[in-house]
Amino acid sequence: MLQQIYPSVQHDYCYELNKDFHFAAAHYIPSDDAGKCRLTHGHTYFANVTVAGGELDDSGFLVNFAIIKQLIHNRFDHTLLNEDTDSFDNGISHRFPTTEVVARVIHDLVQTHLDSLPNRPQCLQVFLRETPTSYCIYRPKRKGKGND
Incomplete structure (x- = not known):
């Protein structure tokens, strides 16, 4: 994998690690608005997961x-x-595999795995590249910052 620079997350933790990896998977988006993406197609997804803790x-x-x-x-x-019907649902738009x-x-x-660890690190960000020109960043709302 080529070295990338990802958007950083501001935090007050002492430690931060980032793990890059990739996986190949197919999907389709069961919505008329998805255009060609309604058809089954595949990607080599590139992911970066940011974990921090004290x-x-x-x-x-x-x-x-x-x-x-x-994981x-x-x-x-x-x-x-x-x-993977535990993670995705073709009948509920906010659970389509976009x-x-x-x-x-x-x-x-x-985060479910991290919650089982005694040192309780936090997953702060997931950067997911679907194509060379398209990616998404997911950051959970921070607890205690008015987002509970």
């Missing part, structure tokens, strides 16, 4: 890089995203 674990990690990749790559690589929704799902999967 404490390291017993191994000296904020979180193990390999686990972040495994997503093992689930989505070489799949038809629409068939780039925006895939980025949010990646965040949620990573």
